[in-house]
Amino acid sequence: MFEFHDPALTPESSVAEKCAWLTNRYIKLDRDVALEEQIAGLFKMGDDDARTAEPMIDSLTGETRGMMVVGNSGSGKSALLRRTLRSSGVLSIAGRETEGNTLYLTVPPEATIKALATSIAEATGYPKVSSRAKSYETWSIARHRLGERGIGLLVIDEAHHLMRRGSGKDVEGAIQTMKSLLQGEHPVAVIIAGVQKLPDAIMEDPETDSRFPKFELPRLLEGSKDAASFARGIQTCARALGLQMPEDGTLTDRILFAEAGSMGRSVRLAKNIMMNVLMDGRSQIRLQDAHRAFAMRYGSFPQSPFDAYEWLALRQDLIDGGWSR
Structure with missing residues (x-):
């Protein structure tokens, strides 16, 4: 269609x-409808059975839900995600000075998990984060800003870049951070997207892997x-x-x-x-x-x-x- x-x-x-x-x-392909349905499952239904932008929270664990969109380079992941968000009717992408309930970030190849926190803070309007701030301090700011801005969904595109090992990289920390975003005082629904390197890395931690069911884009x-x-x-x-x-x-x-x-x-x-x-x-x-x-x-x-x-x-x-x- x-x-x-x-x-x-x-x-x-x-x-x-x-x-x-x-x-x-x-x-539009069949996968568009399937993705719409899976994203809808991250959120609560309203009293009138209409979709809302309020994340579904498990009553026992207090956790929100996550998902992982996986496809080869050139499979159309980003276009599919952006189109699905735009057409949802309830989700709106926020900017530094524009209101919305969804924050969409694209991770550059050189990014670290601390740099991701800085991007979240600054994308939600926080003044420049000090380069001397420790990673946990930066994440504290980022989490607070997500709650303050009313962000219910965080989309991290090209997330596989966070899973690259090397100088200054903390792959284990990145994996744990994905899980922690679903927990705590300001939990958000999280969509991470990337190539096969992303699920390969996430699978190293079964607890995190179970929280991010895969939505794969085949050829x-x-x-x-x-x-x-x-x-x-x-x-x-x-x-x-x-x-x-x-x-x-x-x-x-x-x-x-x-x-x-x-x-x-x-x-x-x-x-x-x-x-x-x-x-x-x-x-x-x-x-x-x-x-x-x-x-x-x-x-x-x-x-x-x-x-x-x-x-x-x-x-x-x-x-x-x-x-x-």
Whole structure:
């Protein structure tokens, strides 16, 4: 299914307007509904059975709930999370000077667990945290600010960066911190997201692992329902933009094969193909347009999924030759 989040294009829309419109497109898959349901389980239901933004708290342990979103790089984790939060109806992302009940942070590669606490404090409006403050002091400030700002959900994207061992890193401390965020005076629901390194590290502590059930984003399989949804979404985009897909009808299959079923990368490649055609002033998408967009990102290959040959035969040739990007 393809979702439109802004006004439809008009016949007078410029190329720049069409490209901007295309950039904002989002293709909804079954996993979107599944994630919505799992996130809803982190929160209490209201008296009228409507969803609320108040975290579910276990009456015996006093703990909130957490979850872990796991997928390979390029699987579309961040886009999926942000879209789900935006469309929830009850969750709103807070900023340093804007109100909201959800704090969304992206962890940079060099981050430490203390740096995460500093980011939380400063993102919730706290003046600059002293570099001399100890880690536990910084976390005390961060936890207090979460409660003071009414944050009920903390989303930590790219959390696997906290699990990298090395100088200044405290992986065990990071794992314990994930668990402690669900406890204490100002507990919050927590979503951590990352690549496979994240669950691999969390599993080292069974208590923390049990508190963060995994929501995994598998690759899109050829012939699957999600692959069909992807194809329909791209075709809908093309029609809205006044573009015609290649006549053989295999472009989306070739894109998924080229990107090894990675949803995020497949969508990005499809959008790049369409944008290039728009900027060329044409309406017909050709396989060579896809070949060019693919080569611009990954370099040239002696053979690629976008060569102008019958797709099933070409696909088998690529597999037999051990093709990979």
